[in-house]
Amino acid sequence: xxxxxxxxxxxxxxxxxxxxxxxxxxxxxxxxxxxxxxxxxxxxxxxxxxxxxxxxxxxxxxxxxxxxxxxxxxxxxxxxxxxxxxxxxxxxxxxxxxxxxxxxxxxxxxxxxxxxxxxxxxxxxxxxxxxxxxxxxxxxxxxxxxxxxxxxxxxxxxxxxxxxxxxxxxxxxxxxxxxxxxxxxxxxxxxxxxxxxxxxxxxxxxxxxxxxxxxxxxxxxxxxxxxxxxxxxxxxxxxxxxxxxxxxxxxxxxxxxxxxxxxxxxxxxxxxxxxxxxxxxxxxxxxxxxxxxxxxxxxxxxxxxxxxxxxxxxxxxxxxxxxxxxxxxxxxxxxxxxxxxxxxxxxxxxxxxxxxxxxxxxxxxxxxxxxxxxxxxxxxxxxxxxxxxxxxxxxxxxxxxxxxxxxxxxxxx
Numbered sequence: 001x002x003x004x005x006x007x008x009x010x011x012x013x014x015x016x017x018x019x020x021x022x023x024x025x026x027x028x029x030x031x032x033x034x035x036x037x038x039x040x041x042x043x044x045x046x047x048x049x050x051x052x053x054x055x056x057x058x059x060x061x062x063x064x065x066x067x068x069x070x071x072x073x074x075x076x077x078x079x080x081x082x083x084x085x086x087x088x089x090x091x092x093x094x095x096x097x098x099x100x101x102x103x104x105x106x107x108x109x110x111x112x113x114x115x116x117x118x119x120x121x122x123x124x125x126x127x128x129x130x131x132x133x134x135x136x137x138x139x140x141x142x143x144x145x146x147x148x149x150x151x152x153x154x155x156x157x158x159x160x161x162x163x164x165x166x167x168x169x170x171x172x173x174x175x176x177x178x179x180x181x182x183x184x185x186x187x188x189x190x191x192x193x194x195x196x197x198x199x200x201x202x203x204x205x206x207x208x209x210x211x212x213x214x215x216x217x218x219x220x221x222x223x224x225x226x227x228x229x230x231x232x233x234x235x236x237x238x239x240x241x242x243x244x245x246x247x248x249x250x251x252x253x254x255x256x257x258x259x260x261x262x263x264x265x266x267x268x269x270x271x272x273x274x275x276x277x278x279x280x281x282x283x284x285x286x287x288x289x290x291x292x293x294x295x296x297x298x299x300x301x302x303x304x305x306x307x308x309x310x311x312x313x314x315x316x317x318x319x320x321x322x323x324x325x326x327x328x329x330x331x332x333x334x335x336x337x338x339x340x341x342x343x344x345x346x347x348x349x350x351x352x353x354x355x356x357x358x359x360x361x362x363x364x365x366x367x368x369x370x371x372x373x374x375x376x377x378x379x380x381x382x383x384x385x386x387x388x389x390x391x392x393x394x395x396x397x398x399x400x401x402x403x404x405x406x407x408x409x410x411x412x413x
Contacts, residue, residue, distance in 0.1 A: 039082065039324035040191055046095065046154055046359045074323045078379050082325040082356075085375055089357060089368050097156050097361040105147050109174065112140035117278055125282045134291065138298035144174045145303060146346020152182055155361045172267020173274070177248075180264050181255045190358055193331035194316040201307075202316055207231075207238065208399065211316030215402045219409020229407040232400035244300035245293050306344070309335065309391035310351035313398045314384075326381060328355040333384035335391045337366055344388075352383065 045051045089095065116136040123129040151167035154160050168179045185200050192198035194211070202210055206225035209215040215228065226234070256265040279288040315330045322330070335341055335349035347362035348354060353369050360368070376383040386394070 039079065042086070043324070043356070043358055044187065044190070047158075047160065050160070074321075075326075075379070078325055079323050081375055081378070082323075085368075085371055086357070088371065089360065092367065094364040094368055095155075095357075095360055096364075098363055099156070101361075101363050102147070102150065102156050105143070106170075109140050109144050109147065112136050112143070116140070120279070120282050130291070134295050134298060137295045138302065141175060141295060141299040142302045143346070144170055145299070146348070148175065148177075148179075148182070149186075149346060149348075150362060152179065152186065153358050155359050168264065168267050172264060173270050176268045176271035176275075178252050178256050178261060178264040178268060180259070180261050181252050190355060192319070193328065193355060194311060194314060195319050195331075196317065198319065201311065208235070209402050209406050210312060210398075211402060212405060213317050215406035216409045216413070219406045219411075220413050222410060224410065229403040231403045232396045235396070235399055240301040240304040241297055242300065243304050245296035249296070305392055305395070306346075306348060308395050309333075309388075310348060313391075313394040325356065325375070328352065329376065329381050329383065331355070333386065333391070334369075335388050336385060338388075341388055349388075 042048070116133045119129050119133045119136070148167055148171040150156055151163045151170060154163045156166070157163045164179070171177045171179050171182060189199050189201045194202055196202060196214065204210065206223075208231050209218050209228045218224075218228070252268070255261070256268065275292060276285075276288055279291055282288075283291055310332055314333055320327075329352065332351040332355050334352050335345065337349060341349045347365055350362070350365035350369060353360070353365040353372055354362070356372065357365075357368065373383050375381075
């Protein structure tokens with residue numbers, strides 16, 4: 001793995017390249033055009049005029065040509081072609097949202113919440129109405145999860161402030177989670193997807209070993225926290241069932257308290273207050289608490305399978321300092337488009353396009369996909385797209401393969 005320069009020099013190098021790129025817009029100087037650090041910056045910041053005000057006081061100089069840089073040695077043609085692709089997307093108005101689309105998403109979530117309450121109110125709290133209501137609410141929670149993702153990526157409103165306000169409402173009041181916790185975690189994932197020590201989504205706390213490098217390293221060091229050659233089996237017991245109701249819920253609540261994030265905590269409390277006021281009359285306090293966790297249990301399965309089918313099956317390794325386009329393509333794959341797949345995954349079946357253009361409204365991702373495919377073909381980069389069932393099965397195959405790599409290294413290396 002490439003040895004990183006001292007941290008201060010590395011940060012200053014990124015800041016200088018990024019700042020010069022957004023202040024001069026499209027510079028003609030070759031060394032600046034060949035850098036890729038600003039591509040990540042552009043991907044996350046739709047309003048460069050706004051962020052320029054905050055970056056200007058941080059400028060300390062310009063990086064000298066002889067200074068070490070992670071950008072040198074990258075394919076400048078790929079970098080320039082990707083920037084041309086982004087310009088094409090802007091010219092096609094693909095970053096312009098359809099507000100009716102998002103309004104309908106909010107409406108169908110509220111409709112499901114209403115149907116759930118009416119089912120219990122009209123049919124009573126028997127087993128069948130309870131199960132039906134739980135599945136409806138789990139569906140509502142999953143869809144609210146995809147919707148908060150849109151606002152969290154600033155892809156709905158032109159003004160970031162309005163995206164942040166609605167994001168807090170959806171993730172807080174409709175889901176009982178924290179916007180700041182999500183932002184901190186999710187943008188690390190987007191900046192360095194599937195990179196150990198940088199992407200929190202591949203930090204598995206020794207429960208799973210992923211990719212090719214990690215299981216071999218664990219095997220060589222004789223690390224056996226769990227029988228990883230069986231991880232594709234115990235995944236069904238501790239993966240989808242427990243991620244949201246146990247790990248995420250604990251992490252979210254502790255993060256809000258430890259960081260004294262009282263605004264997000266207030267939004268989360270509003271969700272739990274609304275839920276218990278609605279369902280305690282039908283189930284009592286203990287019953288409503290069990291009901292809530294059962295809904296989380298169902299939602300967790302949905303969330304884990306959808307989010308992992310695009311990433312866990314791809315390359316997971318240490319930092320290799322690729323350009324923005326290449327780094328996203330090796331870490332993401334797509335699932336074939338259909339009305340159901342789009343709805344079921346919140347359009348995350350277009351994971352490649354979403355990672356390349358995270359602020360692009362999801363309803364436009366399919367429009368840029370053919371151009372992304374063409375760019376991949378031009379540069380010999382693999383563009384993976386597969387049916388939904390195959391994508392789900394590939395999760396298990398990937399875990400099994402990594403587990404076998406660990407066992408072989410553990411026994412023979």
